[in-house]
Amino acid sequence: MADPRDAAEALDETELAIEGALRPSSLSEFVGQPKVRGQLQLLLQAARIQERSADHILLAGPPGLGKTTLAMIVAHESERPLRLSSGPAIQHAGDLAALLSSLTPGEVLFIDEIHRMARSAEEMLYLAMEDFRIDIMVGKGAGATSIPLELAPFTLVGATTRSGLLPNPLRDRFGFTGHLEYYGEDELEQVIARSAAVLGVRLPADALSEIARRSRGTPRIANRLLRRVRDYALVHGDADSASLSDVQAALELYDVDAIGLDRLDRAVLDALVRRFGGGPVGLSTLAVAVGEEAETVESVVEPYLVRIGFLGRTPRGRIAMPEAYAHLGVTRPDGGALFDDL
Template sequence: MVEDIVSPEPQDDVELAVEGALRPQSLAEFVGQHKVRGQLQLLLDAARLQDRAPDHILLAGPPGLGKTTLAMIVAHESGRPLRMSSGPAIQHAGDLAALLSSLTPGEVLFIDEIHRMARSAEEMLYLAMEDFRIDIMVGKGAGATSIPLELAPFTLVGATTRSGLLPNPLRDRFGFTAHLEYYDASELEHVVDRSASVLGVGLDATQRAEIARRSRGTPRIANRLLRRVRDWTLVNGSGGSVSLEGVQAALDLYDVDAIGLDRLDRAVLHALVHRFQGGPVGLSTLAVTVGEEPDTVESVVEPYLVRIGFMGRTPRGRIATPDAYAHLGLAT
């Protein structure tokens, strides 16, 4: 009975395969980020011609733009194995030492949210990135000694959504820093088109445009909305066919409006406009009003509202713009 519960069903294996297929396997398949793709291609080609590990790479940008996928592509196109970890999982220098000492020559080490590593681990990483060695402290007090440990040459690919939190000595040790930008609507339509073909969802140009328009410039969100359209079509569609009305109904069901605002976005706007007369209001006060943590409002809601011109950040607090009033159907 236990085996039946924990063992994946064949359908689960199919879904996992589909998940992997949604990720591009090469830079040529990767949609958008044209400048970064060209820079990465040059870096990888030069390393291949010199038969060496590529330089360390820092991928910076908002969530959902493809940093993890690019790290996988770096390993795939280099013909190297990939080891994955995350900053929050590396809270002691010993955690990093164990990880680095187990790497094979040329292996690609991907650390997501690298800015959240412990400071002691960051300081150990300086020497590892530059000289491929670390110093292990043995003992305590006056009797403590440092034992150098040689490491196999490796390529570190770090991903961060907040590059400003990285200390300068760490940032300077990356051979290349890529800044990923939000996608425009046409690029997102290509993402939706490719993912729809993998998922077996037939979409025409207007349906792809509708999903792209509500995806906040982010491929991860576009793929998530596409899945919800697929689910809605399976349950409510006629013979599995997709209509524009079906796409709109599916996205409306999940509270994603015509420009990509979700329930929390609208709650913040409504609080800002109705409770605080358009502001200014402090972040903590605004977060308490909508029942969320300040970090959530600041990192999840604010970037998009500021980017589309619905919210302004001033020294006195957050304010609603005339565009926000217009979207809510109100006069300023």
């Protein structure tokens, strides 16, 4: 009898392979971000012609827009190995020293959420990026000495969702900074169509548009919703195709409404409009009202609500905008017209 653990491992490997296939492997396959793609293409071609490591790259923008994928593409198109790490994992200068000293010549080092590195590690990174060396302190007190350690040339690709938190000396050492923007619905439809082909799911044009409309301008969310639609079609109908009604039923089941708001988004809006009269209300009070941490509300919920004009930030607190009342179908306290549910 076959071992169930072997079957589970095989399934996990299949899912990992699918996950990897959903990521484009070249700039020509990467959908959207035309300006950043063109700038990266030029930077990589120049480095290839001169047979050197590419300049250090900083990718800034909201989560889910493809920063990690672009780092993988940089390594692939440079024909160099890729090393993955993250800012929270580098909490001491020694952590960074061990990582940098193990790099091979030309290797691409990707540090996600680079703004969350420890300050001591950031200061060590300045010298490493500029001169490809670090200084190791040996001993303590008056007898301590600094030993320089030469590093192999490498390309650092840093990703950040909050570039304003990066100290200027670190930001200035990147040769190129790419700012990623939210995707339009047309671009998201291309992302979903490509992913659907990888997953083996046929989607009509109206189903593609429906998923794109609910994806909040973010490819990561689009791919996540697509997988839930695939699961729904597999259980309730045809595993190889999904109709518009399948998409609508699946996303309704997962509490994703017609414009991409989820349960927490609607809870925040509902609390702001119905319990606090539209505000202004403080962030911590609003977070307590919906049973979430203030940081979650601020970093996960607010950016999208602000971007679509449902929520405003003022010195006195958060306020609900007219569009939020319209979406909830609530009469504004100032006597505004009653809006229909969207």
